[in-house]
Amino acid sequence: MISKGCEQCAKGGKMVLFVYGYCDQRDCFYCPLGENRKNVTDVYANERQVTEDSDVIEEAHRMDALGTSITGGEPQEALDRTCRYLSLLKDEFGEDHHTHLYTGITGGRENMRRLAEAGLDEIRFHPPYELWGDMHGTEWEDILYVAREEGLTPAFEIPGIRAETEFLDFLDEGAADFCNINEFEMSDGNAERMQEAGFELREGHMSAVEGSHDVLDAMGDHEKVYYCTSVFKDAAQHRNRLKRMARIVGREFDDVTDDGTLVYGKIWEPVARLAELGVPEEFYTEKTDHVELAWWLAEEMIDEGDIGKGEIIEQYPTADGTVVERTPLA
Numbered sequence: 001m002i003s004k005g006c007e008q009c010a011k012g013g014k015m016v017l018f019v020y021g022y023c024d025q026r027d028c029f030y031c032p033l034g035e036n037r038k039n040v041t042d043v044y045a046n047e048r049q050v051t052e053d054s055d056v057i058e059e060a061h062r063m064d065a066l067g068t069s070i071t072g073g074e075p076q077e078a079l080d081r082t083c084r085y086l087s088l089l090k091d092e093f094g095e096d097h098h099t100h101l102y103t104g105i106t107g108g109r110e111n112m113r114r115l116a117e118a119g120l121d122e123i124r125f126h127p128p129y130e131l132w133g134d135m136h137g138t139e140w141e142d143i144l145y146v147a148r149e150e151g152l153t154p155a156f157e158i159p160g161i162r163a164e165t166e167f168l169d170f171l172d173e174g175a176a177d178f179c180n181i182n183e184f185e186m187s188d189g190n191a192e193r194m195q196e197a198g199f200e201l202r203e204g205h206m207s208a209v210e211g212s213h214d215v216l217d218a219m220g221d222h223e224k225v226y227y228c229t230s231v232f233k234d235a236a237q238h239r240n241r242l243k244r245m246a247r248i249v250g251r252e253f254d255d256v257t258d259d260g261t262l263v264y265g266k267i268w269e270p271v272a273r274l275a276e277l278g279v280p281e282e283f284y285t286e287k288t289d290h291v292e293l294a295w296w297l298a299e300e301m302i303d304e305g306d307i308g309k310g311e312i313i314e315q316y317p318t319a320d321g322t323v324v325e326r327t328p329l330a
Contacts, residue, residue, distance in 0.1 A: 002178040002226050003155065005067060005100040005122055010232075012240025013066030015059060018044040019081045020073025026104050026128065029197050030159060032187040037072070043081065046241070048319035056085055057092050059319065063245045067098035070120075074105050083118040090119035100124060102157055106143040112150040123147050124157035124180065132164040144175040153177050160184045160227070162211075163218035171224045178224045184212035185230050205230070245317040253283050253294035261324055262317050265298025267291050267310035277306055302329045 008014045021033065021040035031038065043050035045059035060068065068089055070082055082101065089097055100122035101115065115123065127140045135141055147154040156167055156179040170176045185207040186194050194209070202208040208230045219225050242260025250256055255263040268290050284293035298310040312327040 002224060003100070003122065003180070004098050005069065006180065006226060006228075008066040008098060009069065009237050010240070011066065012237060012242070012244045013064070014237075014241070015063060015065040015068045016044075016046055017056065017068050017070045017085060018072040019070060019085070020075065020078035022078075023074045023104065025074055028104075028129065029193040030129075030161070030184070030190050032185060032189050034187065034189040038189060041077070046318065047316075047322075053084070053088055057088060060089065060093070062248060062319070063241060064248055065093075065097070067100070069100055069102065071102040074103075079107075079111060079114070082120075083114055086115070086118035086120055095119075098122070102126065104128070106139045108143075109146050109150065112143070112147045112152060116151040120152060122153040122155065124155045125176075126157055129161060132158075132162075133166050135166060136169070141170070141175060144170065155179065157182065160212040160215045163215040165218060168219060168222050168225070171222065178226065179219075179222075181215055181219065181225060181227045183227070183229045184209040242317060249317050251285065253297075255295060257314070260317065261314050263295050263312065263314045265293045265295040265310055265329075266313050267293065267298050267301075267307055269307050273307065277301065299329055
């Protein structure tokens with residue numbers, strides 16, 4: 001890993017903060033945003049929709065975040081929100097909480113200064129695809145030096161659409177510290193436009209686009225280039241983040257799986273019945289209309305005829321608690 005932010009992300013320690021869904025200056029055919037993120041003014045901290053600033057801090061604590069990755073939108077509102085959240089995070093967690101911003105605009109010196117003063121550590125620029133190979137002498141070259149002068153670490157983060165050695169020139173010249181290349185991916189949000197542009201899924205893959213790995217032939221050997229695959233994002237980044245959450249929010253009787261999900265039992269019995277059966281209080285939690293408890297205990301009691309019915313629940317440890325699977329017990 002080249003960047004501290006990437007190291008934290010690989011550990012599942014990076015909270016993803018989406019601050020805005022509108023892009024006034026860009027309309028990239030490969031934008032992966034789905035309906036709940038594209039052209040909206042909502043803020044999301046990981047899967048949690050943010051309704052007040054304290055939600056951001058709560059979500060960071062929920063996963064014991066080592067840092068925060070910020071993305072989303074271009075308007076002034078996006079900048080204002082970003083600076084506000086940066087300040088909140090630094091006040092709460094201190095200077096060791098590493099932050100980086102992914103942006104598709106240059107912004108200018110005043111914006112770089114505001115971001116640095118608010119606590120941003122690293123800024124990753126994503127220049128318009130149509131300018132690749134012709135960025136020297138433009139604002140995209142200038143902003144790299146401006147960002148550094150204002151105390152930020154400048155870098156590039158681009159999708160692996162095609163190889164472009166101009167990015168390597170910027171690295172060799174010392175203008176940018178590194179270049180992250182994300183495997184080109186197709187999603188529900190961009191599939192139609194991607195196919196219209198002539199791109200197809202790689203055989204045997206759910207999201208990776210055919211040809212994306214070809215960029216490695218020209219760029220992969222550079223010591224300051226890192227290629228992030230879709231498989232790595234799912235298998236390492238996302239799964240490790242879920243595991244961090246599960247360790248924190250999981251109850252004493254929850255089982256944490258290798259995928260970072262929580263498994264527990266659910267029954268519809270009064271707690272008095274559990275007391276009669278001698279179940280220790282630490283093995284269950286009373287809810288409004290049911291009881292949640294260790295899955296193996298629910299299974300055992302049903303097998304022995306002590307209670308009538310139940311189910312085993314597997315769910316994500318996220319704020320929305322999405323259920324992955326329900327297995328009836330009877």
